[in-house]
Amino acid sequence: xxxxxxxxxxxxxxxxxxxxxxxxxxxxxxxxxxxxxxxxxxxxxxxxxxxxxxxxxxxxxxxxxxxxxxxxxxxxxxxxxxxxxxxxxxxxxxxxxxxxxxxxxxxxxxxxxxxxxxxxxxxxxxxxxxxxxxxxxxxxxxxxxxxxxxxxxxxxxxxxxxxxxxxxxxxxxxxxxxxxxxxxxxxxxxxxxxxxxxxxxxxxxxxxxxxxxxxxxxxxxxxxxxxxxxxxxxxxxxxxxxxxxxxxxxxxxxxxxxxxxxxxxxxxxxxxxxxxxxxxxxxxxxxxxxxxxxxxxxxxxxxxxxxxxxxxxxxxxxxxxxxxxxxxxxxxxxxxxxxxxxxxxxxxxxxxxxxxxxxxxxxxxxxxxxxxxxxxxxxxxxxxxxxxxxxxxxxxxxxxxxxxxxxxxxxxxxxxxxxxxxxxxxxxxxxxxxxxxxxxxxxxxxxxxxxxxxxxxxxxxxxxxxxxxxxxxxxxxxxxxxxxxxxxxxxxxxxxxxxxxxxxxxxxxxxxxxxxxxxxxxxxxxxxxxxxxxxxxxxxxxxxxxxxxxxxxxxxxx
Numbered sequence: 221x222x223x224x225x226x227x228x229x230x231x232x233x234x235x236x237x238x239x240x241x242x243x244x245x246x247x248x249x250x251x252x253x254x255x256x257x258x259x260x261x262x263x264x265x266x267x268x269x270x271x272x273x274x275x276x277x278x279x280x281x282x283x284x285x286x287x288x289x290x291x292x293x294x295x296x297x298x299x300x301x302x303x304x305x306x307x308x309x310x311x312x313x314x315x316x317x318x319x320x321x322x323x324x325x326x327x328x329x330x331x332x333x334x335x336x337x338x339x340x341x342x343x344x345x346x347x348x349x350x351x352x353x354x355x356x357x358x359x360x361x362x363x364x365x366x367x368x369x370x371x372x373x374x375x376x377x378x379x380x381x382x383x384x385x386x387x388x389x390x391x392x393x394x395x396x397x398x399x400x401x402x403x404x405x406x407x408x409x410x411x412x413x414x415x416x417x418x419x420x421x422x423x424x425x426x427x428x429x430x431x432x433x434x435x436x437x438x439x440x441x442x443x444x445x446x447x448x449x450x451x452x453x454x455x456x457x458x459x460x461x462x463x464x465x466x467x468x469x470x471x472x473x474x475x476x477x478x479x480x481x482x483x484x485x486x487x488x489x490x491x492x493x494x495x496x497x498x499x500x501x502x503x504x505x506x507x508x509x510x511x512x513x514x515x516x517x518x519x520x521x522x523x524x525x526x527x528x529x530x531x532x533x534x535x536x537x538x539x540x541x542x543x544x545x546x547x548x549x550x551x552x553x554x555x556x557x558x559x560x561x562x563x564x565x566x567x568x569x570x571x572x573x574x575x576x577x578x579x580x581x582x583x584x585x586x587x588x589x590x591x592x593x594x595x596x597x598x599x600x601x602x603x604x605x606x607x608x609x610x611x612x613x614x615x616x617x618x619x620x621x622x623x624x625x626x627x628x629x630x631x632x633x634x635x636x637x638x639x640x641x642x643x644x645x646x647x648x649x650x651x652x653x654x655x656x657x658x659x660x661x662x663x664x665x666x667x668x669x670x671x672x673x674x675x676x677x678x679x680x681x682x683x684x685x686x687x688x689x690x691x692x693x694x695x696x697x698x699x700x701x702x703x704x705x706x707x708x709x710x711x712x713x714x715x716x717x718x719x720x721x722x723x724x725x726x727x728x729x730x731x732x733x734x735x736x737x738x739x740x741x742x743x744x745x746x747x748x749x750x751x752x753x754x755x756x757x758x759x760x761x762x763x764x765x766x767x768x769x770x771x772x773x774x775x776x777x778x
Contacts, residue, residue: 229254229303232420234296234311237280237484238533239365239436241288241316245491247484249420250277250298257297262287272506273513274412278479282488289317291360304433311433314360321748322535325351325435326368327741328442328584328660329689332422333380335767345759346691347742350769352427355434364744365535367435368542370660371442371584372692373481374418376409376473378444383409383417390414400465408447410468415476438533439481440542442584442661446473452626453604454551455617467518474517475510477529485531485542524548525562532570538747541570542582549631553605553617558585558634568641575650578747579680585627586659587638588668588684588730590702591711595718597629602721627661632723639672639728642682646674653750654681654778658743660688664702665743666735667754667775673727681752681778684730687743691759699738706732734773742769752778 232249248256250270257267258281266284270277286292293312296304305311316322327347333339335349348367355363379387384407390396391406400410409415423432443450446469451457460466483497491497496516503509520527529544543559550557559567571579581587589597600623604616619625628635642655668684694702704710708731734756741758753776757769 229298230296232424233433234258234304235423235432235484236313236434236436238487239313239315240487241318242284242286243488244283244286244313244315244436245484245488246281246283246294246296248279248281248296249416250279253277254298256281258283259295259297260286261293262290264292271501271503271509273475273479273500273509274416274506276416280483280491282491284488286315288315289320290315312360313434313436314363316365316535318536320536321746322538322578323364323744323746324366324368324535324540324580324658325364325742325744326370326582326658326660326685327687327690327743328370329372329663329692330369330422331375331380331692332418333691334382334421335425340761340767343691344693344740345761345767346428347740347757347759347769348428348431348690349425349767350757350759351742352431353767354769355431356427360434363435365436366533366540367431367437368540368582368658369437369439370582370658370687371440371546372444372660373439374409374415374422375444375692376415376418376469377405377447379407379409379418380421383414383421386417387414397465397468399468403463403465405463405465405469408469409472410465411472412475415472415480419476419480438485438531438540438542438582440544440582440584441477441481441529441546443546445477445546446470449621449624449626451546451549451551452621452624453617454553456621457551470521471514471517474520475513478513478516482529487533490531520547525560528563528566530559530563530566534574534576537577538580539570539574539576539578540580540582541567543567545583545585545628556601556631556633558628558631564634564637571641571645576652577750578654578656578752579645579652581638581655581657583628583657583659585661586684586686587628587635587657588670588728589627589629589662590666590705590736591731592705592707592714593627593702594629595711595714597625597627598632598723599714599718599721600625601630601632602718602723607721636726639726642672643674646672646680646682647676651678652680654683654747654752656681656683656685656745656752656777658745659684659686662686662702663688663692663694664699664736664738665741665756666706666732666737667756668730668732670728670730673729683777685743685745685754686735687741687756689740690742691740693740694738702736702738706736734775737772741772750778751776
């Protein structure tokens with residue numbers, strides 16, 4: 221696709237965030253304070269005045285009263301001047317059909333590097349660019365109902381070479397916080413301004429920009445939004461809070477996440493009830509808004525129960541519950557939880573209050589790991605908690621951080637809670653046709669079919685669907701480990717090791733039906749009636765130099 225140009229007034233966006241049967245929201249970052257108007261061919265329009273923080277200007281424009289199951293074209297105006305779409309292009313969204321099929325595209329782990337020949341050779345084609353190029357040629361009625369970004373949308377601790385150059389120039393000029401200078405984080409993202417560079421780099425290039433101006437997106441954070449291994453354990457926290465740059469990183473990360481990712485996860489109704497959003501919009505000055513966000517960031521980092529990043533969306537008779545499996549952890553070594561008590565109560569309530577045909581849990585980290593790795597993490601947690609004595613416990617705690625042993629299996633309490641909830645949902649009347657976990661993080665992709673020991677004729681299809689990366693391939697030696705981890709002999713050996721550490725049986729059995737794959741890609745899950753079908757696509761550069769997707773596998777899940 222040829223490069224697109226847009227009015228320089230729009231620095232980033234429009235990004236379509238929420239689309240329901242009758243409502244939508246569009247997110248913008250503008251070059252200056254302005255009133256933004258979105259005008260549709262359905263006779264619906266919305267206008268918002270931007271609000272500012274740290275010299276940036278943002279708005280989230282709601283649209284209400286749209287026709288259901290319809291392609292709606294839109295134009296964006298600033299002070300009566302059209303700024304989107306570019307000349308000769310049409311911008312559109314497609315509202316949800318409450319009775320029709322639902323298709324969700326998903327994955328995680330995406331570097332924002334450019335598309336130079338060197339970059340394409342080094343880290344490969346971008347699955348989102350491939351998806352964007354494919355959808356540009358399709359009728360909007362065939363588009364996915366949402367794009368799920370399941371973590372590591374940006375890499376604060378491993379920015380692109382171009383961003384590193386900007387960081388070094390900023391450090392030399394004396395701009396921004398000085399806390400990282402001379403430390404191991406000197407070439408990492410430190411504050412809100414630098415986070416804004418990451419987001420603009422990641423979402424501003426074509427065809428990803430047009431993709432995000434067309435398909436609604438749901439997003440959840442993972443460790444690289446702050447730093448690798450974020451909240452892996454209490455010992456990790458004790459160490460990181462001593463770093464001179466950590467407080468600046470926390471404020472920049474949470475503040476920018478709230479602005480760039482979290483706000484758009486909320487429906488217009490939820491936005492109208494959100495106290496933080498109301499406070500930010502009504503503040504008299506940018507300085508007041510910056511303090512609101514700074515205080516909020518520090519508070520939720522230290523006391524996760526005071527905020528909530530998890531959210532849910534309904535697509536007809538499909539419910540998606542997106543779980544924050546990073547910020548809301550309980551890191552007490554004697555009572556580790558992937559999500560704390562308050563957050564888990566919220567997840568349970570959202571799962572049990574409705575009777576959808578398909579129930580999806582979005583979690584940046586897979587609930588069901590490759591079997592051998594699952595048992596390794598269970599063993600490690602048990603030993604770290606003292607099952608083999610105090611000295612092995614110290615070694616196991618270091619292994620937990622060094623080997624990234626921090627998925628659901630490494631939080632046995634939460635793993636068992638999810639298993640119990642799944643069994644509860646699988647019994648009785650109105651059981652879902654499927655219960656699935658959509659995840660990323662691990663830089664390999666696989667499909668695992670699970671049995672929770674419920675029995676009966678109406679048991680839901682239960683699957684772990686893991687797609688990672690969008691664009692950040694795994695090193696070859698670690699690929700070999702993952703290929704081994706899927707094998708039954710490796711799983712048997714490590715399950716015996718876990719039992720030797722007094723890990724009890726979970727009552728859950730699973731094995732990978734497909735994968736592992738290691739190339740950059742995206743999965744598309746289509747749900748209709750009681751059926752569920754998965755398509756696995758991987759990205760490559762074709763002979764014409766265009767980033768495209770190729771279908772690798774198709775599976776009937778239910």
